[in-house]
Amino acid sequence: MFDWLPFEWIAASRFLREGRMQTAAIVLGVSIGVGVIVFMSALLTGMQKNFINRVLSAQAHVVLLPSEEIARPLRDADGVAEAAVVQKPYQRLRSIDQWQKIEQQVAAMPQVKVVSPMASGPALAVRGDAVRSINLAGIEPAKYFRIVPLDEKIISGRALLGTEDILIGSELANDLGVKVGDKLRITPSSGEGLALKVGGIFDLGNKGANQRNTFVALHTAQSLLRLTGGASSIDVSVHDVYAAEEVASAIRAVADIGADSWIRTNAQFFAAVNAQILANVAIRFFVGLSAAFGVAAVLVVSVVQKSKEIGILRAMGASRGQIMRVFLVEGAAYGLAGSILGSGLGAAALLVWQQYVRNADGTPLIPIELDPQLFLLAAFIATLTGLAAAVAPALRGARLDPVVAIRG
Amino acid sequence: MPPGLEATEAVLRLEGIRKAYNAGRPNEVEVLHGIDFIMQRGEFCALMGPSGSGKSTLLNLIGLLDRPSAGRLAIGGRDTTGLDDRELTRIRGHQIGFVFQYHHLLPAFTAEENVMMPMLLDRGHPDARMRARAATLLENMQLSDWKDNLATNLSGGQQQRVAVARALAMNPPLLLADEPTGNLDSVAAQVVFDLMRRVNREQGTTVLVVTHNLGLARQCDRIVEIVDGVLTGDERLTLHNEPRGSRISSPLQ
Numbered sequence: 001m002f003d004w005l006p007f008e009w010i011a012a013s014r015f016l017r018e019g020r021m022q023t024a025a026i027v028l029g030v031s032i033g034v035g036v037i038v039f040m041s042a043l044l045t046g047m048q049k050n051f052i053n054r055v056l057s058a059q060a061h062v063v064l065l066p067s068e069e070i071a072r073p074l075r076d077a078d079g080v081a082e083a084a085v086v087q088k089p090y091q092r093l094r095s096i097d098q099w100q101k102i103e104q105q106v107a108a109m110p111q112v113k114v115v116s117p118m119a120s121g122p123a124l125a126v127r128g129d130a131v132r133s134i135n136l137a138g139i140e141p142a143k144y145f146r147i148v149p150l151d152e153k154i155i156s157g158r159a160l161l162g163t164e165d166i167l168i169g170s171e172l173a174n175d176l177g178v179k180v181g182d183k184l185r186i187t188p189s190s191g192e193g194l195a196l197k198v199g200g201i202f203d204l205g206n207k208g209a210n211q212r213n214t215f216v217a218l219h220t221a222q223s224l225l226r227l228t229g230g231a232s233s234i235d236v237s238v239h240d241v242y243a244a245e246e247v248a249s250a251i252r253a254v255a256d257i258g259a260d261s262w263i264r265t266n267a268q269f270f271a272a273v274n275a276q277i278l279a280n281v282a283i284r285f286f287v288g289l290s291a292a293f294g295v296a297a298v299l300v301v302s303v304v305q306k307s308k309e310i311g312i313l314r315a316m317g318a319s320r321g322q323i324m325r326v327f328l329v330e331g332a333a334y335g336l337a338g339s340i341l342g343s344g345l346g347a348a349a350l351l352v353w354q355q356y357v358r359n360a361d362g363t364p365l366i367p368i369e370l371d372p373q374l375f376l377l378a379a380f381i382a383t384l385t386g387l388a389a390a391v392a393p394a395l396r397g398a399r400l401d402p403v404v405a406i407r408g
Numbered sequence: 409m410p411p412g413l414e415a416t417e418a419v420l421r422l423e424g425i426r427k428a429y430n431a432g433r434p435n436e437v438e439v440l441h442g443i444d445f446i447m448q449r450g451e452f453c454a455l456m457g458p459s460g461s462g463k464s465t466l467l468n469l470i471g472l473l474d475r476p477s478a479g480r481l482a483i484g485g486r487d488t489t490g491l492d493d494r495e496l497t498r499i500r501g502h503q504i505g506f507v508f509q510y511h512h513l514l515p516a517f518t519a520e521e522n523v524m525m526p527m528l529l530d531r532g533h534p535d536a537r538m539r540a541r542a543a544t545l546l547e548n549m550q551l552s553d554w555k556d557n558l559a560t561n562l563s564g565g566q567q568q569r570v571a572v573a574r575a576l577a578m579n580p581p582l583l584l585a586d587e588p589t590g591n592l593d594s595v596a597a598q599v600v601f602d603l604m605r606r607v608n609r610e611q612g613t614t615v616l617v618v619t620h621n622l623g624l625a626r627q628c629d630r631i632v633e634i635v636d637g638v639l640t641g642d643e644r645l646t647l648h649n650e651p652r653g654s655r656i657s658s659p660l661q
Contacts, residue, residue: 007528014516309514315473316526316574317501320493402473406508 007322011313012329019302023334026298030338031345033291034382037284038346038374043353044280046368048273052241055266058204060116060147060235061244063265064106064251065258066096093121095230102255103234111238111247116143117231119221125168125214126185126193127176134172134214136186138221147237150202150215156180157200161217165199169210173201186214188224196220288381292389295334299327299393303400310397311405320398327394328387335386339379347375418485419582419614420447420470425479427465427637439465440637442479449581450612452605454625457634463618464586466634470616471504471584472496484581501530505575505613507585507604512571513559519546519570520555526577545573549603565596572603576613583607585617589624597624 016023069091073083096102099117107115119138124131141161145151151159155170157180166184178184178198187193196216204210222228236259238247244261251259263270303310310323347370354364422445428438439462447453457463468474469481472488481488483503488496505526513522523542527533546555549569554562562570568588575583585604589597601624608615617628625631626645633641 006531007525010528011516014514018516312506312508312512312514313525313529314497315471315500315506315508316529317497317578318529319497322529403468406473 007318008325008329011326012333015302015306015326016330016333019305022298022302026294026334027337027341029294030291030334030382030386031340031342033287034339034342034378035345035349036287038343038378039349039353040280040283041374042346042350042368042370043366044276045371045374046366047276049369050366051269051273054205055262055269056241058148058206058209059262059265061238061241062236062248062251062259062261064096064102064234064236064255065260066094066232067256067258093225093227093232095119095227095232096234096257099231099234102257103231105254106234106236106251109247109250111240111243111250112236113239114143114146114235114237116140116147116235117218118144118233118235119218119225119227119231121221121225121227121232122189123214123224124187124193125172125176126187127178127182130176132172132175132211134168134186135212136188136221136224137213137215138218138225139215140218144215144235147235153202153204154200155203157198159200159202161199161215161220163217163220164194164196165216166196167200167202167215168198169213170201170203171207171210172212172214173198175211186216186224188226191224191226194220194224288385291338291382292385295331295386295389296393298334299331299390300396302330303327303393303397306397307400307405310400311402311407314400314402315406323400324394324398327397328390331386331388331390331394332383333386335382335384335389336379338386339382342382343375343378346378418446419449419451419483420445420616421480421482421485422446422470423480425466425469425476425481427462427469427474428477431477438477438637440469440476443634443637443639445632445639447582447614447616449614450608451630452608452615452628453617453630453632454628455616455618455632455634456620456622456625461634462637463634467584467586467616467618470582471506472500501526502578503580503582505578505580505583507568507571507575507583507588509587509590513562513567513574515558515560518556518558519551519562519566522559522570523574523577525574530578541577542573545576546570548607549573563596565592565599568592568596568600569603572600572607576607576611579611581614583613583615585615587618587620589619589621597621601627 069089071086071089073086076082103115103117106112116139121136123134123136125134139161141159145159150167154167159167161167166186168178168184173179176184180198180201182198183195184198185193185195202210204213216224218231222230236247236251238244241262245263248259248261248264251257313323350368350370354368357365359365422443425440425443426438427440428436430436443466455463455466465474469476472483483499486499488499491499514525517525520539520542523545524538527538527541542555543552546552549572551566551569551573554566559567559570572588583604588604589600592600604615604617605627607613619625629645631641631643631645632639
């Protein structure tokens with residue numbers, strides 16, 4: 001082994017073995033730090049992913065809406081209006097102007113994955129004396145299911161939409177006492193209602209959504225909501241969900257249309273995520289810092305303890321660089337060993353967490369993936385931290401005056 | 409300088425060596441006041457003197473562990489004045505072997521590994537050659553059976569023999585020993601001394617040994633005495649071949 005291992009590695013490994021208790025204590029210290037960092041990082045990543053999945057499985061990345069109607073009072077001259085008070089006009093349900101053209105335009109954008117027009121508005125679901133207000137959404141299933149995988153959330157019946165079919169949520173089915181195949185009368189806010197057959201019942205995982213959301217074929221909704229040939233909104237899904245806002249502004253730039261990205265509609269969530277990331281970074285930094293100081297402290301003591309040996313080695317022809325590298329290797333070894341043990345601790349803690357912290361239905365509260373990249377990164381950073389922490393003690397060891405060191 | 413002693417011949421040459429501590433400050437102390445000293449190849453010389461006379465300081469200067477305040481110091485004909493730490497370290501590794509009184513060995517390593525250490529520090533020596541060299545040296549020191557023992561598991565005399573073997577690992581022309589027998593009983597001291605003497609005779613290694621033991625000093629080729637930082641005596645002996653029984657017994661012992 002003396003063949004291929006340089007002096008520094010041999011000496012460092014012997015010194016580490018010689019000071020077993022010190023080595024064990026500092027490796028344990030570093031590993032607890034690494035464990036905390038690994039655990040927190042995986043938890044935070046899992047939480048974000050989980051939330052984003054939940055949010056995005058029920059809504060489009062970008063929603064295009066008709067531009068708002070505004071009041072245009074008559075003006076006599078520049079800055080002189082005829083009306084003293086201008087009231088904001090109400091926003092009636094209306095179609096996006098030339099939505100087919102806009103759909104084609106948006107679908108042609110390279111960042112865009114799927115475009116799906118929708119005609120939606122308020123209506124009432126009536127069965128006997130029971131009345132529930134609902135949101136009636138007319139969709140083209142082939143496109144819409146690629147944005148919101150409603151077909152995967154059907155718990156009874158099928159996700160097929162004929163002219164007289166309607167898909168309803170489990171809560172609404174419960175409230176109205178209907179099952180698949182039953183008829184339901186849907187009455188829009190104005191005009192004639194229509195009796196539709198319940199084709200399927202879905203569960204979106206949210207009680208409010210299961211109560212209010214209903215889906216019919218696009219043309220059924222168009223006739224019920226008096227939007228003949230129109231679309232009240234266009235759902236867009238993009239390849240990079242985090243670039244949704246940029247896509248939204250790109251769309252606003254090419255068409256006179258409102259475009260809201262999920263990032264903007266969930267701004268509060270992102271504020272919370274950012275605060276969490278910031279807190280997490282701060283915690284990671286300070287945990288790392290305390291581990292680094294631990295390594296440095298142990299090495300400073302080690303240099304003092306080993307000063308006679310350092311002196312003897314110098315007398316035998318050891319260079320300053322060789323002495324310095326012995327302690328650098330020790331520091332890096334503390335970091336690496338601590339990160340390996342700490343990754344194990346963190347992974348174990350995550351598994352325990354997943355085992356015991358669960359939703360009411362038994363699924364994990366936060367599904368966590370053990371990303372090997374996280375562990376590699378932890379090992380790399382911990383080794384580097386150990387190395388950096390060792391610089392000052394190593395320099396001190398290297399600069400010891402051999403005469404003083406040997407004398408003790 | 410006596411005539412006929414050419415620089416190329418001298419293993420060690422000191423000219424006007426001075427050493428002052430705290431130089432330039434009010435508490436400046438000069439420990440060595442201009443030492444001139446030459447050692448020829450193959451000499452076995454004892455350096456004697458009372459405590460605080462500057463023996464160890466002189467040895468540290470010769471061993472290039474410290475730098476003189478003034479004067480010139482040449483090892484193997486090469487002037488060491490103005491060399492940087494890297495060069496001094498290299499000369500120390502190749503030209504000089506060190507034996508200390510205390511704290512001689514690295515406790516984390518076995519006897520064999522301690523002997524291999526100077527070669528390991530020098531890099532590039534194949535494992536087999538280092539082990540063979542260590543085996544030869546330990547055999548010469550009658551320690552073959554102890555080679556796998558940790559340094560801390562050896563007796564004082566054995567440790568000091570390992571230290572001598574280690575000092576010889578790079579086959580240096582100059583061996584420096586600072587009271588190598590100071591903390592050994594008289595039997596063990598004689599064994600260590602005899603081994604150094606044998607190396608001196610067989611390999612032609614030049615040896616400078618600091619000792620308080622007049623009995624051992626009398627077995628050297630030459631005794632140099634230092635008092636208060638000045639060389640006060642330089643005596644060449646011719647008696648070192650006489651039988652042990654007739655050794656001069658010193659009241660210092």
